[in-house]
Amino acid sequence: MIYELYYWPGIQGRGEFVRLALEEAAVEYLDVARLPKRDGMGVAAMMRLMAGAETAKPMFAPPFLKHGEVVIGQTANILHYLGPRLGLAPRAETERLWAHQLQLTIADLVNEVHDTHHPIATTLYYEEQKAPAVKRAADFRKNRLPKFLDYFEQVLNANAGRGNYMVGGRLSYVDLSVFQLLEGLRYGFPRAMSQLEPGYPGLIALHDRIAVRPRIAAYLQSKRRIAFNEDGIFRRYPELDR
């Protein structure tokens, strides 16, 4: 049964965490909102399914995944569902919940990244909230980002010697998400990251191992990988990085 991913077509955003898992697993999937309207796809198809008339399960926001009759929303929840099916999660319940817990903490960090450029309102442009954004970003770089990175490095170290993955003894979607997180942070905060990275050798080594996995490397070179841009969650605004 083919997987259908529904996410905004122009950005990596939260959908990218799901894409990386699907790409690493090399399963067939449709990136529905990026496909032609004439084939019944596109953003209009996404909005129809989101409204819930077709499923009795309305979605609050993209991304969501359709797999046969199942429709699942919330990025970490999608990965929680996909993990065992793609061979990218541990089998035991408590280990699966541990992986999910880490993914939820990654999601918390992603939310905080978003709020560095939108601290007041998602309905306003960045330019309309630049002054508070500069303040929030300064706190993010100084306090929040190191706190999260400290934590993830600690988790990695607590699991060392078993292949140096985040969870258990083999690759999981959490490792792929750590890769994406570091990619995004390097894009959005190059100065801050160049200063911070020496403190996180484990995470950087994990990132580098993921980047050269054959399927991930091929994906990153493909047209399927959208470039980072200033409509996404990770944005490069120099004033938020100094």
Place this chain on the structure above:
Amino acid sequence: MIYELYYWPGIQGRGEFVRLALEEAAVEYLDVARLPKRDGMGVAAMMRLMAGAETAKPMFAPPFLKHGEVVIGQTANILHYLGPRLGLAPRAETERLWAHQLQLTIADLVNEVHDTHHPIATTLYYEEQKAPAVKRAADFRKNRLPKFLDYFEQVLNANAGRGNYMVGGRLSYVDLSVFQLLEGLRYGFPRAMSQLEPGYPGLIALHDRIAVRPRIAAYLQSKRRIAFNEDGIFRRYPELDR
């Protein structure tokens, strides 16, 4: 096996969503950080477990739950684990994930409530970020809060006629969380809520049915229920509600 809840002792906060499930299920549990240090409990015991030396699974933040050897963090993840064990979640996997998805969306709303009074930095006092807080709260009341409440009312209506619960045909932790959400919103935004509530008859009726459930009613009257206060997530600052 007794459940041990770890959360800050002076506030309802995110821990309250877990407490309500434990109380409705009438299982024995320890609210560890609120118990005496002389018995090996208290905040110090929480901080020790959080640091992870005892479990190889460090926690990023409270709340977390200990159940035998299992330690689980992230509020929605705790409820995802507890739900089937307390008889407060559907049995089928996809229905459990649906309940979890709704809980994650509740968590998103709770995060946005938090950021109405702390839009710039959790390391600063509210008084140091009052001006941006007033702006963020105005957007929250006008745009974000109605968007979330519209969604939850829609979910309830899509499941109508099966007992009028959020998920399936019986009470789940999601219903208890909707109750808590409305309690908190009424505390923090009494003016906004008095204007909005007529638009959400389903959610209000659900709230009122939860409030009179015998175990919940007894809990709300007990000393175990901490009063809302201005250290918690839902805070009553009049300037954020006008």
